[in-house]
Amino acid sequence: MSNRLSKLVRTGSSVVLLSTLLFGTQASASTLNNLKEEQKQVEQKKSEINKQINEKKNAIQSNQTKQDKLLKQILTLNKKIVSTENNIDEVNTKINKTNKEIEELKSDIKELENKIANREKLIDERLRAVQVSGSISYIDVLLGANSFVDFIDRFSAVSTLMDADREIINEQAEDKFKLEETENKLNEKLASLETNKGKLVSLKTKLNSQKVDKKALITELEAEQAKLEKSKKNLETSYAEMYQISEELTSKITAEQKRIAALARQDEQNKNANYNSGSAALPATSSGTWTAPTYGRFTSNYGYRTFDNSKHLGVDVANSVGTPIVAAADGIVSHAGPLAGFGNLVMITHSINGQTFITLYGHLSSYNVSVGQRVSKGEQIANMGSTGNSTGPHLHFELHIGSWDWRGSTSVNPLRYVPFN
Numbered sequence: 001m002s003n004r005l006s007k008l009v010r011t012g013s014s015v016v017l018l019s020t021l022l023f024g025t026q027a028s029a030s031t032l033n034n035l036k037e038e039q040k041q042v043e044q045k046k047s048e049i050n051k052q053i054n055e056k057k058n059a060i061q062s063n064q065t066k067q068d069k070l071l072k073q074i075l076t077l078n079k080k081i082v083s084t085e086n087n088i089d090e091v092n093t094k095i096n097k098t099n100k101e102i103e104e105l106k107s108d109i110k111e112l113e114n115k116i117a118n119r120e121k122l123i124d125e126r127l128r129a130v131q132v133s134g135s136i137s138y139i140d141v142l143l144g145a146n147s148f149v150d151f152i153d154r155f156s157a158v159s160t161l162m163d164a165d166r167e168i169i170n171e172q173a174e175d176k177f178k179l180e181e182t183e184n185k186l187n188e189k190l191a192s193l194e195t196n197k198g199k200l201v202s203l204k205t206k207l208n209s210q211k212v213d214k215k216a217l218i219t220e221l222e223a224e225q226a227k228l229e230k231s232k233k234n235l236e237t238s239y240a241e242m243y244q245i246s247e248e249l250t251s252k253i254t255a256e257q258k259r260i261a262a263l264a265r266q267d268e269q270n271k272n273a274n275y276n277s278g279s280a281a282l283p284a285t286s287s288g289t290w291t292a293p294t295y296g297r298f299t300s301n302y303g304y305r306t307f308d309n310s311k312h313l314g315v316d317v318a319n320s321v322g323t324p325i326v327a328a329a330d331g332i333v334s335h336a337g338p339l340a341g342f343g344n345l346v347m348i349t350h351s352i353n354g355q356t357f358i359t360l361y362g363h364l365s366s367y368n369v370s371v372g373q374r375v376s377k378g379e380q381i382a383n384m385g386s387t388g389n390s391t392g393p394h395l396h397f398e399l400h401i402g403s404w405d406w407r408g409s410t411s412v413n414p415l416r417y418v419p420f421n
Helices: 002-011 015-023 032-132 138-143 148-244 248-276
Strands: 297-300 303-305 310-312 314-318 324-326 331-338 344-352 355-367 380-384 394-401
Touching (some): 032 148, 148 303, 344 380
Antiparallel strands (some): 297 314, 303 310, 314 394, 324 380, 331 344, 355 380, 355 394
16 A cells, blocks of 8 residues: 555645555555554655755745846846837928938039129129229219219119129129128038948947847846756656645635635726726837836836746736836737636737737736727726736736747747836
8 A cells, every 4th residue: 555655745746646546445454553543654755855845946046036126127127128219200390301411412502693793794794894894984974974864864874784783793703702601501510420420330339249148147047947947847846746635624724715715806806997097107118119118116027037937928917906017119909808817808919020919918907908999008908907817907918929839939038128217
């Protein structure tokens, strides 16, 4: 009997089978002493497994501290990247404005040059006319009058000619001054353009460096998560043996308590959803392809989690019920409604640079989109809640490449793409 029970514990048989062996028809043939001996062996095995689990949990907890530190560095870098991208947008705006001003100045210069050239031609014609007519001056013209009336007519004509010549010369001088002044402005704008282009190159270099640093941190973070996955597999073997000797009734009671608690949370959030909905401001929209779907406190990262010994396929951000949820990028709604443990769920399909992405928004208190609807980055699609299997109001956010696989084969770390702050 002892060998048979030990074999069952090692191979991970079910609670029902173990109970049958201990208390069923076969057990009735054993003596009380044998049953006590088997019980003692089981308790010893439980004690050994508990010791192993505690040792591994301590090791994982130590590793989790390092992950939290890396995550904090990644979030800080995300803020710097968003700031740099905003600076790049500002410099690009200045460059575009300067280019427009340069084109306007060039147009003004061309117009002034044409006016000056035409006026030079007119002055040349006036000079040639004087040369052809000889050295007759305006005084000679006046003295050649035959009568007083003729004198008045000649005086008026001479005055008109003198005023016209003076106006032409003054306009020519003014336009040449304007031309010089406009050319100086053009040179200043060209210098400003080169300065801003230099800033743009510097900012892009800085942005690339920040992205490289972020990629290195995420790679390091995922390497740490891989270590946790390996530890998890070792723990699963120990837990499988522990689960064999757990009571089925305890599991049923726990499940029922969770179900009742979920119903209570659902009832509470239904009462408060309308009050909270729309009271909070929308999250700030980033300038890149992606934007953070909400704001709040980071409560769970992507990857292995110690408290429930499972791989978390997304990230969790906690805030109050009704906090706005927005689309992380432009796309088309592919699901909107309840789905298993996700509660109220919205899924959006995105096509970005020829690549298909799917974002998932879970545990929503409410949603305001429907399947087939086209949504824009930063557009509100829902409100935060605690529907489904949830311990409190938060957004469960996943990012998949290609297609959605509930087992997680297509999931990626959202922090690689989405700039959470």
